[in-house]
Amino acid sequence: MPEYVLSVGMEVHAELLTQSKMFCRCPVAFGGEPNTRVCPVCLGLPGTLPVPNRRAIELVMKTALALNCTIARHSVFHRKNYFYPDLPKGYQVSQYGETNPIGYGGFLEIPTAEGGFKRIGIRRVHLEEDTGKLMHLPSGGSGIDYNRAGVPLMEIVTDFPPDIQSPDEAKEYLAQLRQILIYLGVCDGRLEEGSMRCEPNISVRPQGAEKLGTKTELKNLNSFRSVQLGVQFEMRRQIATLEQGGTILQETRGWNEANESSFAMRIKEEENDYRYFPCPDLIPMEFDDPFIDRVAQEIPELPLAKTRRYQDELGLNAYDAGLLISDQDWADFFEKAVTLGGNPKLVCNWMNSDFAKLLNESGQWVAGERERTRVTPTHLVELVKLIESNSISGKMGKEVFAEVFATGKNPQAIVDARGLSQVSDSAAIEAWVQEVLDAHPDVVESYRTGKQGVIGFLVGQVMKRSQGQANPALVQESMRKALEP
Amino acid sequence: MSISVDEVRHVAKLARLELDEAEILAFQSELNALLGHFQDIASLNVEGIEPKPHAVALRNVWADDVARPSLLRDEALRNAPVTRAGLFIVPQIIED
Numbered sequence: 001m002p003e004y005v006l007s008v009g010m011e012v013h014a015e016l017l018t019q020s021k022m023f024c025r026c027p028v029a030f031g032g033e034p035n036t037r038v039c040p041v042c043l044g045l046p047g048t049l050p051v052p053n054r055r056a057i058e059l060v061m062k063t064a065l066a067l068n069c070t071i072a073r074h075s076v077f078h079r080k081n082y083f084y085p086d087l088p089k090g091y092q093v094s095q096y097g098e099t100n101p102i103g104y105g106g107f108l109e110i111p112t113a114e115g116g117f118k119r120i121g122i123r124r125v126h127l128e129e130d131t132g133k134l135m136h137l138p139s140g141g142s143g144i145d146y147n148r149a150g151v152p153l154m155e156i157v158t159d160f161p162p163d164i165q166s167p168d169e170a171k172e173y174l175a176q177l178r179q180i181l182i183y184l185g186v187c188d189g190r191l192e193e194g195s196m197r198c199e200p201n202i203s204v205r206p207q208g209a210e211k212l213g214t215k216t217e218l219k220n221l222n223s224f225r226s227v228q229l230g231v232q233f234e235m236r237r238q239i240a241t242l243e244q245g246g247t248i249l250q251e252t253r254g255w256n257e258a259n260e261s262s263f264a265m266r267i268k269e270e271e272n273d274y275r276y277f278p279c280p281d282l283i284p285m286e287f288d289d290p291f292i293d294r295v296a297q298e299i300p301e302l303p304l305a306k307t308r309r310y311q312d313e314l315g316l317n318a319y320d321a322g323l324l325i326s327d328q329d330w331a332d333f334f335e336k337a338v339t340l341g342g343n344p345k346l347v348c349n350w351m352n353s354d355f356a357k358l359l360n361e362s363g364q365w366v367a368g369e370r371e372r373t374r375v376t377p378t379h380l381v382e383l384v385k386l387i388e389s390n391s392i393s394g395k396m397g398k399e400v401f402a403e404v405f406a407t408g409k410n411p412q413a414i415v416d417a418r419g420l421s422q423v424s425d426s427a428a429i430e431a432w433v434q435e436v437l438d439a440h441p442d443v444v445e446s447y448r449t450g451k452q453g454v455i456g457f458l459v460g461q462v463m464k465r466s467q468g469q470a471n472p473a474l475v476q477e478s479m480r481k482a483l484e485p
Numbered sequence: 486m487s488i489s490v491d492e493v494r495h496v497a498k499l500a501r502l503e504l505d506e507a508e509i510l511a512f513q514s515e516l517n518a519l520l521g522h523f524q525d526i527a528s529l530n531v532e533g534i535e536p537k538p539h540a541v542a543l544r545n546v547w548a549d550d551v552a553r554p555s556l557l558r559d560e561a562l563r564n565a566p567v568t569r570a571g572l573f574i575v576p577q578i579i580e581d
Contacts, residue, residue, distance in 0.1 A: 020552040027552035034571045038561045055550035076538050083501055085575045134578060143572030146561075273499055283546040284538040 002206040004242075006235050008164040009157070009201040009215070010173055014187035015130060015194075016059045016152040022129045023050030023093065023150055030193060034145035042150035044089035050281055052077070056127060056152035057102065057285065059186040061295045063154060064103020064125040066180055066302060071292050075102050077127075077282045080274045085144055086132040094128035094155075096276040101126035102287075107159075108180070109304055110172040115318070117304075120173050121159025128153050154186070161212060162201075167235065171228040174198055179303045183328055191222050198227055202234040204242070213238070214248040218262060220255045230255045233262055306331060314344035323352045329367035336377035346384045354398060355380070358405045374408030383411040390424045390471055391415070424471040426478065429462070432470065433478050436461040447483055455479060488516050 018028055024041035041048045064071060078100075079091040095101045103125035109117045132149035134142050156177065164170050178196060181187040189196045198221050203213040218234060221227045233255075238248050253262040301309075303325045310321035325331045330351070337347045355375065359365060364373045383404065387397045392415055403414050415421060423429065436458055437444055447454050455476075462475045493513045497504045504512065555561075558571055567574035 018550045020550050025548065025551060025553040026555045033558070035558050035561050035573070036571075037555050039555050043561065051546065051548040053550050054547035057547065074538065081499070085573075085578060135572065136577065137569075137574075140577060141567070141569075141574045142576070142578045143569060143574055145572055273495075275499070278538065280539070283541065283543045286544045 004204045004235075004239050005207055005209075006165050006167075006231075007162045007203050007205070007212055007215075008170045008231055009160060009162040010164065010170065011158075011199045011201070012156045012174070012177060013130075013197045013199075014063075014154045014156070014181055014189075015196070016056050016154055016186055017188060018053055018055050018059070018152050020053060021150040022053050022056055022127075022152040026150065028151050029147075030195070032147060034143075034147060037147040038149070042088070043146060050093070052282065052285075053152055058295050058298075059152075059184075060102045060125060060127045060154050061287070061292065062184055062298055063156070063181065063186050064106065065292075065296050066184055066299055067103065067106040067108055067122050067125060067156070069103030069106030069122060069125055070099075071103055071287055072099055072101060073287055075100055075285045075287070077279045078276045079279045080128075080276055082272070082274060084131070084134075085142065086134045086149070088132065088146060088149055092128060092131065093279055093282070094276075095126035098124075108173065108176055110169060110176050111304075111318075113168070118163070118169070120163045120169075123157045123159045125154065125156050128155060167228045167232040170200055170231045171224050174227055175224055176304070179326075183300055183303055184298075191224070194222065197222075200227065200231055200234075202231055202238070203248070204235055204238045213242075214250050216248065216250065216262075217252045218255055219252060219265070220257070222257075226255055226257055229260055230262060233260065237262065300328075310344075314338065316344060316348055320348050320352060323356075324348060329365070333366045333377055337380045340377055340381045342377070342381035342384050343388060346388065347380055350380055350384065350401065354401050355405075358402070362405075373405070375405055379404050379408075379411060386411055386415060390422055392420055392422045393468075393472060396420050396422065396468075421469065422471050423466055423469045424474055426474065429466075429470055429474050429478050430482075432462045432465045433475070433482050435465065436479075437482060444483065455483065458483075488513060488520060 015028075020026060021028060021037075021042055024039050026037045026039050026042055029037065041050055061071060075095065077093050078096040080094045080096070081091040083090055098104065101124040104123065106122040106125070107119045108122060109119055112118050130148050130151040130153040132144050132146040134144055137143050158164065158173070164173055178189040178191075181196070182189045187196055191198070199217055199219055200221070201215045201217050203215040205211065205213040216234060216238070218230050221230050234253070241248060249264075252265045254265050255262055306325045307318065307321040310316045310324060311318060316324070324334050334344075334347060334351060337351075338344050359373060362371070362373075364371045366373055366375075383397060383401055386392045386400070387394055392400065396415075399418075400411050400414050400420065403409065404411055407414075440458065440461070443454050443457060447458075459472070459475050459479055462479065463470055463472065466475075490509055490513055493504075493509050493516065496516075497509070497512070562568045562571070562573065565573045
């Protein structure tokens with residue numbers, strides 16, 4: 001059996017986070033009663049004229065810049081003509097051509113299993129409009145809700161021939177892209193709700209073959225897992241078909257989440273013939289340097305650059321850095337704590353362990369619409385410093401942090417109120433050590449005859465006498481010294 | 486340049502027009518006359534004339550992203566032949 005090479009092209013559609021639709025000012029929202037966010041323009045009624053949403057244009061440009069694209073100086077909208085009931089005008093406004101889309105010829109980097117990065121070429125980033133939603137009614141007929149019709153939609157297409165060569169890379173590409181879109185504030189990235197949709201084109205060819213195999217397009221993928229599983233299923237199905245002497249049909253296939261397999265959707269009798277032409281209702285666009293520069297100013301530090309900085313400048317490992325940047329507000333919290341003088345590694349450890357756990361249990365978060373945590377970056381820095389200076393032990397720190405989390409009090413105030421200060425005074429510790437040695441001569445004897453493991457018991461006795469407040473490391477050291485002959 | 490009977494059928498199908506044989510022949514000759522006009526245009530001397538993306542010289546006509554009230558639903562649905570539960574109803578679309 002020959003080895004096969006997988007090629008995956010990705011088409012991603014993202015609904016833009018604007019207040020109003022692409023060509024009319026109907027509000028954009030999720031859910032709600034059907035046909036309550038429609039007007040003569042988005043219903044395609046005769047005599048209406050569309051006016052593009054400036055913000056949508058800026059958001060697509062922002063994305064294109066973040067994906068290292070060239071920005072078109074001249075760009076127009078085209079009509080893509082086809083009849084389907086969810087498309088009220090009989091055409092979808094989109095952008096055709098190689099160098100006409102707002103952005104083209106870019107790339108995105110994804111991390112590889114070997115710890116490096118791989119570039120995935122981006123062919124185009126263009127602006128179009130979403131369709132309505134069609135529902136098949138059990139009572140017969142189909143119902144249409146046009147609330148979504150005309151919502152600004154961005155399409156991001158990878159390069160051809162495709163750079164993605166494994167199901168993992170397909171998933172990673174989508175994950176990186178989603179995180180970038182969320183960081184940019186252009187899309188909320190909700191795969192389940194369909195505000196971000198992914199359609200991979202999948203083909204296989206024998207190793208060494210130059211020509212790409214026949215591709216199939218996969219639809220209905222609404223999670224990272226289904227993208228990975230779906231691509232993997234299609235790859236295996238195509239290889240099995242070829243191995244049995246069969247041929248791959250160019251078709252659109254649906255992903256069945258329940259039984260984790262793909263099925264052939266209806267094969268269109270004829271080749272799509274969209275008869276693209278420039279939309280005469282829409283005025284051409286021209287982008288100059290000041291416009292592009294102003295949009296570029298809006299781009300924040302992107303997730304990949306952040307993880308690299310956390311590793312290179314703050315000494316974190318890739319895993320910890322990855323956890324911190326997984327959410328922008330979480331990363332902001334971390335950076336504020338570091339700016340306030342917190343040791344990056346220690347702040348990171350507290351955030352990714354105790355803090356994350358308590359937030360998870362309480363349903364709270366550091367920002368946004370969920371209930372806000374009482375913990376501030378200042379709290380965390382204060383706590384870390386108390387531990388670093390040996391004023392309290394790590395174990396006490398956990399108790400203090402839990403109380404900060406519950407009450408929002410300052411760590412120092414909690415330490416003072418509870419009398420939790422750790423004793424690092426060597427005279428006091430030596431006195432406790434001596435008391436313990438005097439109280440347990442038999443244990444001391446067995447230590448000296450070779451049972452060195454009993455030191456744990458003796459240290460434990462000191463900790464007990466100090467009511468847990470002695471610095472354990474100092475007790476250990478002092479005990480060892482005292483037991484030396 | 487001339488357009489075949491099959492091409493007329495294809496275009497009619499894309500436009501969802503049901504044409505009989507006589508109509509197809511009539512449209513073939515009309516479309517050919519139309520396309521003939523493009524040959525006249527193609528014979529013009531356009532040297533030194535920059536291609537234009539649009540007949541109007543305007544650029545960047547955009548609106549600010551401010552939501553405004555939509556139509557009332559009853560108003561939006563008023564012209565639809567069939568509606569139910571706030572939806573426009575069309576014949577069953579078969580796509581398995």
